[in-house]
Amino acid sequence: MEPVILVPHALAAAAVTPENLDAARAQMGFSLAWHIVLACLGVGLPLLTMIAEWWGLRTGDPSYRLLARRWARAMGVLFAVGAVSGTILSFELGLLWPGLMGIYGQVIGLPFAMEGIAFFIEAIFLGIYLYAWDRLPPRTHLLTGVPIVVAGVASAFFVVAANAWMNQPRGFTVRDGKVVHVDPWAAMFNPATPPQTTHMILAALMVAAFLTSSVYAVALLRGRRDRYHRLGLTLPLALGAVVTPVQLVVGDWAARFVAHYQPVKLAAMEGVYGTGSHVPLTVGGIAGHNTLQYGLKIPDGLSLLVGYSPNTVIKGLDRVPPGLRPPVTGVHLVFDLMVGCGLFLLAVSVWLLVLALRLRRHPGPWLEGASRTLRFFLALGALSGPAAVIALECGWTVTEEGRQPWVVWGLLRVQDAVNVAPGLLAGLWLVVGVYVLLTVGTVYVLRRLTRERPVPLAPQEHDVREYPVV
Amino acid sequence: MLADAALAVMWIGLTCYALFGGADFGAGLWDLLAGGVRRGQAPRRLIEHSIGPVWEANHVWLIFVVVMLWTEFSPVFAAVMSTLYIPLTLTALGIIARGAAFAFRKASSEVWQQRLFGGFFALSSVVTPYFLGSVAGAVASGRVPPGLAKGDLVTSWLNPTSALGGVLAVLTCGYLAAVYLSGDAVRAGDPDLSAYFRRRALVIGGVTGVVALIGIVVLRADAPGLFHGLTHRALPLVGVSAVLGAVGLALLLRAKLTLVRVTAAAAVAAILWSWGAAQYPLMLPPSVTVADSVSQPSVLVVTLAALGVGAVLLVPSLLWLYALFQLRLVPEQPQDGS
Numbered sequence: 001m002e003p004v005i006l007v008p009h010a011l012a013a014a015a016v017t018p019e020n021l022d023a024a025r026a027q028m029g030f031s032l033a034w035h036i037v038l039a040c041l042g043v044g045l046p047l048l049t050m051i052a053e054w055w056g057l058r059t060g061d062p063s064y065r066l067l068a069r070r071w072a073r074a075m076g077v078l079f080a081v082g083a084v085s086g087t088i089l090s091f092e093l094g095l096l097w098p099g100l101m102g103i104y105g106q107v108i109g110l111p112f113a114m115e116g117i118a119f120f121i122e123a124i125f126l127g128i129y130l131y132a133w134d135r136l137p138p139r140t141h142l143l144t145g146v147p148i149v150v151a152g153v154a155s156a157f158f159v160v161a162a163n164a165w166m167n168q169p170r171g172f173t174v175r176d177g178k179v180v181h182v183d184p185w186a187a188m189f190n191p192a193t194p195p196q197t198t199h200m201i202l203a204a205l206m207v208a209a210f211l212t213s214s215v216y217a218v219a220l221l222r223g224r225r226d227r228y229h230r231l232g233l234t235l236p237l238a239l240g241a242v243v244t245p246v247q248l249v250v251g252d253w254a255a256r257f258v259a260h261y262q263p264v265k266l267a268a269m270e271g272v273y274g275t276g277s278h279v280p281l282t283v284g285g286i287a288g289h290n291t292l293q294y295g296l297k298i299p300d301g302l303s304l305l306v307g308y309s310p311n312t313v314i315k316g317l318d319r320v321p322p323g324l325r326p327p328v329t330g331v332h333l334v335f336d337l338m339v340g341c342g343l344f345l346l347a348v349s350v351w352l353l354v355l356a357l358r359l360r361r362h363p364g365p366w367l368e369g370a371s372r373t374l375r376f377f378l379a380l381g382a383l384s385g386p387a388a389v390i391a392l393e394c395g396w397t398v399t400e401e402g403r404q405p406w407v408v409w410g411l412l413r414v415q416d417a418v419n420v421a422p423g424l425l426a427g428l429w430l431v432v433g434v435y436v437l438l439t440v441g442t443v444y445v446l447r448r449l450t451r452e453r454p455v456p457l458a459p460q461e462h463d464v465r466e467y468p469v470v
Numbered sequence: 471m472l473a474d475a476a477l478a479v480m481w482i483g484l485t486c487y488a489l490f491g492g493a494d495f496g497a498g499l500w501d502l503l504a505g506g507v508r509r510g511q512a513p514r515r516l517i518e519h520s521i522g523p524v525w526e527a528n529h530v531w532l533i534f535v536v537v538m539l540w541t542e543f544s545p546v547f548a549a550v551m552s553t554l555y556i557p558l559t560l561t562a563l564g565i566i567a568r569g570a571a572f573a574f575r576k577a578s579s580e581v582w583q584q585r586l587f588g589g590f591f592a593l594s595s596v597v598t599p600y601f602l603g604s605v606a607g608a609v610a611s612g613r614v615p616p617g618l619a620k621g622d623l624v625t626s627w628l629n630p631t632s633a634l635g636g637v638l639a640v641l642t643c644g645y646l647a648a649v650y651l652s653g654d655a656v657r658a659g660d661p662d663l664s665a666y667f668r669r670r671a672l673v674i675g676g677v678t679g680v681v682a683l684i685g686i687v688v689l690r691a692d693a694p695g696l697f698h699g700l701t702h703r704a705l706p707l708v709g710v711s712a713v714l715g716a717v718g719l720a721l722l723l724r725a726k727l728t729l730v731r732v733t734a735a736a737a738v739a740a741i742l743w744s745w746g747a748a749q750y751p752l753m754l755p756p757s758v759t760v761a762d763s764v765s766q767p768s769v770l771v772v773t774l775a776a777l778g779v780g781a782v783l784l785v786p787s788l789l790w791l792y793a794l795f796q797l798r799l800v801p802e803q804p805q806d807g808s
Contacts, residue, residue, distance in 0.1 A: 077577050081573065084565050084568075084569035094547050094551025102545050104544070106544045109541025110769070112537045113777060116530065116533050117776070120527065120784055123527040124791045127526060184773070419618065445574045
């Protein structure tokens with residue numbers, strides 16, 4: 001199971017400066033961290049919008065229809081920004097990591113080609129969904145949303161399958177520094193694909209659901225207690241509440257998978273240095289002196305979690321030389337933060353369930369009044385969006401940092417994949433500058449959209465000024 | 471044979487990107503040149519209507535080409551991306567600015583915002599195809615050697631052939647856009663606007679022809695290998711492109727706007743395919759061939775099969791998208807509600 005150093009030399013890098021490596025990692029890291037939020041909204045927001053539109057059609061309730069139109073307006077902006085920030089990632093794979101793509105591009109090409117098709121479908125039907133709201137019969141229009149959701153989920157699956165391959169490279173052999181006998185299907189459906197893709201798709205739904213509901217939680221806290229805002233909170237929050245418990249189970253599966261297939265990564269996540277049984281679960285703490293200091297230790301906890309028995313042997317970081325270990329403190333704390341945010345979201349979900357049960361038993365006004373409990377619930381709802389985003393970013397960091405120093409686990413180190421062209425640092429600053437502007441623009445435009453009144457009939461048609469609902 | 475099929479599919483993707491995505495960039499050029507807020511209102515409105523629903527789908531062709539290149543010709547992808555790091559980073563940033571600014575402009579209602587975002591949209595619409603064209607020039611003139619960042623980081627894309635490629639890319643995008651928009655204006659019921667874009671199509675078509683003639687001299691001096699290919703094997707395609715360009719100008723003069731769409735698109739496609747024919751079988755002139763750089767047959771078979779299945783889903787969807795918005799350019803009165 002220990003990684004073997006096997007760097008193909010066909011394209012082996014020349015002199016890599018540490019500056020170049022850091023700049024490339026920083027650029028890839030932050031442009032991915034930026035895009036991943038948009039990608040999640042791209043998966044989840046169309047689903048929420050369709051649900052709202054569907055209920056609006058079924059019940060004729062104007063609040064649902066208004067929600068659908070509002071979300072569709074935001075979707076138009078978010079999808080465009082997501083599409084372009086995703087494009088730069090496919091460029092960056094070559095601009096920053098030509099050593100990876102020059103050798104293994106053909107191995108992981110298939111999921112990306114399929115992602116291209118899925119993204120195409122998404123873009124086509126998004127154009128139809130947003131711009132043809134007033135040109136199609138309502139039911140047909142609703143149906144044009146289905147391909148967006150399906151293709152969005154498929155896109156997430158394909159992209160994360162490619163990432164899973166970096167954790168579990170399969171489907172090829174290396175002979176004389178060249179990749180031969182490529183089996184693209186085996187590469188795509190590597191062992192890491194099922195847990196990683198499931199975990200990510202559920203995370204995407206959670207991010208979209210909690211982020212959307214937190215916008216309305218803030219509005220409710222500010223006193224806008226009308227039906228539109230109450231539904232804007234509860235509809236997405238309900239989706240989040242359904243997904244979160246499932247995510248807990250899937251997360252456990254993913255962690256156990258890592259324990260068996262990437263023990264070094266798990267050892268870094270949990271700060272385990274020595275291989276052995278009766279390994280405690282450490283919450284928090286800082287790595288030092290070959291242990292996690294200052295952490296809260298739960299005896300036998302990790303052994304129990306991984307193998308349901310205190311006798312379960314956990315492989316420690318001592319199995320690989322120090323140069324091949326991921327950064328322990330960072331990976332461990334970030335992992336704990338993700339789990340913490342997940343548990344917080346679970347608490348919010350359970351509370352929503354309690355409220356719903358109470359409403360069923362005593363039908364009547366809901367989310368009304370000014371009780372302290374209600375305000376507290378709304379405050380938690382407002383925090384749920386940021387918490388979901390933090391969990392998302394942390395989870396992604398664990399996957400990527402936990403694989404260090406490898407870009408392809410056990411086969412190709414990050415420093416052997418990076419572009420050797422000088423000046424990557426200048427490129428980094430330029431890209432950071434553009435992203436700052438992009439962030440400011442996106443936030444500004446989205447904030448304006450929430451205040452827009454009336455909402456145009458077709459979400460993208462400025463000409464249509466009148467909308468009877470508002 | 472399989473390698474050639476993979477290359478052809480990639481080249482078809484590139485052609486689609488030039489014809490559809492290119493026209494969206496060209497629309498940005500006309501947006502830039504449309505003048506002040508009042509004078510430019512009508513053309514900008516038409517541009518927004520025409521490209522709004524379709525630009526994201528058109529943009530996917532670029533991703534398609536990039537993914538095909540790294541899947542089918544991984545070492546070529548690595549060499550091109552690492553040596554041409556600078557213009558390709560600028561291309562990526564231009565794509566971000568163009569797409570985001572276009573979406574922001576659509577979502578904003580105040581004039582100063584629309585001008586700000588519109589400016590970003592229009593400027594990046596011109597800059598981006600220039601860099602893409604200069605990348606094409608760099609490859610075609612043999613300035614990208616195999617390996618990681620083995621070429622000159624600056625002169626590989628700042629040279630006569632790259633400049634020619636960049637300028638031609640901007641001009642052909644503008645030509646396609648003007649031709650398409652003049653037809654769109656007719657269907658939107660605005661003959662004046664149609665004439666406006668027809669005039670511009672004529673001018674830019676003429677300019678493109680002149681630049682192409684100058685290009686003969688440039689390529690002869692700067693890229694003899696490419697020049698030889700263009701004047702020998704690719705000569706018929708070069709001829710087709712020239713003839714179609716001239717026919718297009720004649721059709722524009724007679725306002726045959728539907729027919730000129732076909733000739734304009736075919737002329738631009740012929741330019742791309744003549745480059746391909748001139749260079750074939752070299753992927754990175756002067757030494758790396760298709761056979762040197764192509765992926766394993768198993769990769770090609772599976773990828774092409776997946777794309778074939780994907781095409782069954784894609785083609786009808788794309789046709790529906792274009793039909794929906796091209797056949798009825800102006801939305802009808804709302805039927806929903808009361």
